[in-house]
Amino acid sequence: MSADDLVPQKVEAILNPGRMLSDGIPYPDFAAARALDDLAEWLPFWADTAGRYEALGREAIEAGDRVSGGEWLWHASLSWHYGQLMWFHEPERREHGQHKKVEMYKLAAPHLVAPAERVEIEFESTVIPGYLRLPAGPGPHPCAVLIGGLESTKEESYHFEALCHRRGLATFAFDGPGQGEMYFDVKLCADFHRYTSAVLDAIAPRPEVDSDRIGVLGRSLGGYYAMQSAALDKRLKSCVAWGGFSDMSDFDGMPPHTRGGFVYVSGFEDLDEGRAYLQETFDLSQSIGDLRCPTLLIQGFHDPIFPPHQTDLLRAGLAHNPLAEIVVELDGDHCCHNMGPVVRPRMADYLARNLRE
Amino acid sequence: MSADDLVPQKVEAILNPGRMLSDGIPYPDFAAARALDDLAEWLPFWADTAGRYEALGREAIEAGDRVSGGEWLWHASLSWHYGQLMWFHEPERREHGQHKKVEMYKLAAPHLVAPAERVEIEFESTVIPGYLRLPAGPGPHPCAVLIGGLESTKEESYHFEALCHRRGLATFAFDGPGQGEMYFDVKLCADFHRYTSAVLDAIAPRPEVDSDRIGVLGRSLGGYYAMQSAALDKRLKSCVAWGGFSDMSDFDGMPPHTRGGFVYVSGFEDLDEGRAYLQETFDLSQSIGDLRCPTLLIQGFHDPIFPPHQTDLLRAGLAHNPLAEIVVELDGDHCCHNMGPVVRPRMADYLARNLRE
Missing domain, CATH: 1.20.1440.110 (acylaminoacyl peptidase)
Structure with a gap:
């Protein structure tokens, strides 16, 4: 197929x-x-x-x-x-x-x-593109690093960034492997966290950013990346997974175009090859044990992409972390997009609260 | 009836x-x-x-x-x-x-x-309630006075205020006769401009506001009030009528609930009495000749409340004013609400441009 x-x-x-x-x-x-x-x-x-x-x-x-x-x-x-x-x-x-x-x-x-400053981060043989935006008032500011998903990219987080800015957070949204601009150079891969760390290398030294108060939020597939990144790079002091999953065992139950998208951004043409690659390489249980910072996972009970089984896996994986909070919205769809006016401010609040001095 | x-x-x-x-x-x-x-x-x-x-x-x-x-x-x-x-x-x-x-x-x-500071302005035997909000940065700021319509009130302009703030304008939204809080004290009346002048008396001396750079925007019925106010109070240096009309000669063609609303906020129970009151007292041709500041009128061609005939009357009334600009959006409905993402920024731009130093 x-x-x-x-x-x-x-x-x-x-x-x-x-x-x-x-x-x-x-x-x-x-x-x-x-x-x-x-x-x-x-x-x-x-x-x-x-x-x-x-x-x-x-x-x-x-x-x-x-x-x-x-x-x-x-x-x-x-x-x-x-x-x-x-x-x-x-x-x-x-x-x-x-x-x-x-x-x-x-x-x-x-x-x-606020103006968006384009930052191009040289990393290995490629460039990670992102935008830094600052809240009003004097810095250095706490900062939320924002990660997109399968087809959400840095340009899509403009409104969410405004929620962060109003709460005193700077934002840095970037495209990683398989996403937006980077797709052309690097396809989707399971060691995304190395790219997040390269982003931290670049933005933590910035005078506008308080390097001790950087958090991360990832959306959908980005929720996986955010948890992985915060587990493996302790410079991230707070983590929000705006939807998330633990592995690709539920791949075949995803909507067809989502499966097609995963295979495409992974650089495969054949569904079986793409599935095999994804199921082999995506496994958050390898790293989630190291996720020790305050972490919020928001799941929609009616998510057709990340079903309750994935939430159960994440719940088990996060059991060691007393600072982890898992919210399952019973009326929520994928990423609780149908409850945006309620869940989006809450996630921004969570980051702001945990990154306050 | x-x-x-x-x-x-x-x-x-x-x-x-x-x-x-x-x-x-x-x-x-x-x-x-x-x-x-x-x-x-x-x-x-x-x-x-x-x-x-x-x-x-x-x-x-x-x-x-x-x-x-x-x-x-x-x-x-x-x-x-x-x-x-x-x-x-x-x-x-x-x-x-x-x-x-x-x-x-x-x-x-x-x-x-930005925080909204409640300002209660004593005027005659009543109180005019409004909210002052300031843009980022040091003042004194140019200021847009915002007037609602038949049933739009100061609480509804929150998003429009943000457009103003991002362009460096302070905002002061208030309820006048027949509107929101004031309805209980003073019913709709055709000398609304006296209330706008009372607002100017209160906010022009404020240190946060640049008294030489105050403009007015009125929405729907408020478009009438804005033009009347700017004609009769020269402290207003720019005017936007976000929809407007000149008189009530087209009253009977309005949607039923709009007619009912006009009669209600005028304090009448009988439609004929209400219509007679409105048609006698609302006539912008009495004051529009004095409207000399830069003025923008935005009309929707498909407005079922203020038909093209009213635009024609206003065009004639504004013929003396070389600084007046009348925009009729051919795809627009009442107040061009169906074109909000295009017309709303334009109106905020107009005020910002005309109130710049």
Whole structure:
């Protein structure tokens, strides 16, 4: 079976209202996307939408309206993001969308409130790209390192970053192996934590950042990475897994396009090969015993990707850590995206509370 | 015909996605409200929702998570706001909702980022309540005075205020005659501008506010008030009418619950008496000739409340003012709420640009 057989078939399969709206897709755009008759229209729709925001953004910056300019260019970036995110079956168009997303965010970055400083971290034979943003007031600031998931990337965390900034935290969101910009150089791999450590090497010495108060939050697949990173790098003083899993034993129960996505970003074309690679290499039980800092795991009971069995494995793995808190929201879906207004502030609070002086 | 006959009949009649979501109703709440079978469930649904946010907010503040606490209490306020806003046919329940909205916002105010300072301005035999919020950085700041409409009040402009703050503007949102808290003392009246002037008397001397750089924005019915206020009080250096009208000659074409609302907040029970009062007293042609500051009017071509005829009257009234700009969005509905992500930043930009030093 080829991973190409796992393409989504209907708009509803990739339309996630909780996620999209909490991440910043404006409702009118969401509603128009929901009304599309055919999934084939999805990417072109978002490309058009992005084009309109790009034009608005460029005009606004030209006119001196930098704040609107930055936000509209970010809207262009986010439109490309949601346009391409599940488009694994047409790699060239997906890659074009990725590049446009990156380009739009780069243009937006200096105009955002707070500005996003692009940081390119040389590591081995590649570059880890990320954005540092600071809260108001004098530093050094505690800092939340933000890790995306299977197809969430650093450009998508803009709204979550604002929650952190309002709580006095700086943010550093980056793409690691298999994600966003890095996918082209390094495919998904199970030693993601080495990349997080390279990020810490780069940002901990920054004068704006309090190196003793750095935490990490990872979303979905990023929840695995966050727990692994905080277990293996003690510079991370607090950890939030915004959804998480322990291993890939439940791979076959995931929605088809999620399986297809995992195989794609791992660099495989064949589903069986991809599954074998993932099931061999992803096993948090190898490192979770070293996770000793305050850790919050948020799971949705109705998560179709990380089922309760994974929560049980993580609960067992975290049993040694008296500072670990596992919250299972009984009404929650994947990452509790359907409960964003409740769970997102809570996670930001958790980091802020644990990284306070 | 009694105004009681003009009550809305269906959830769709009062469910305005563009407005509600742009103003800050979380999508999951909106979606649940949209799914209600019967309009009778509307107010109870929002009361329950508000209750949940109130509990979350109080717990968070108790736990020291002030930022979440403030935002959840504001969510409670906004839930009450949308619960009661068209509930003119059950005045007691509407009034209870108004009071809860006010109470929740009062509790939220000191915890918001930026904090909202409640200012109570004694004027004649009443008190004008408002909230002053400041942008980051040292003052004195230019300031946008924000005026609500028929049933929009100072608590609803929280998100728009953030747009202003990010552009370096302070904000002062208040309730005038017929609105929110003031309704109980003073019903809707056509000399609203006297209340705006009382607000200016109170805030212009504040050290945080640059008295030479105060502008005004009014929304819907507030667009009328903003233009009237800026025409008659030259301390206002810029004006935005976020939707507007010139007179009540198109009253009978308005949606039934809008007519019912106008009559209610004017203090009448009988529709004909209410209409006569409104048509006699509302006439912007009396003052618009004095509106000489930079003025932006934003209209939606498909506005069912302020039809193109009203835009024509305003265009004629503003013909003398070379600094006036009238934008008619051809795809726009009332106040272009369906185009919020485009028109809202533009209005904030306009004020910021015209109030810059």
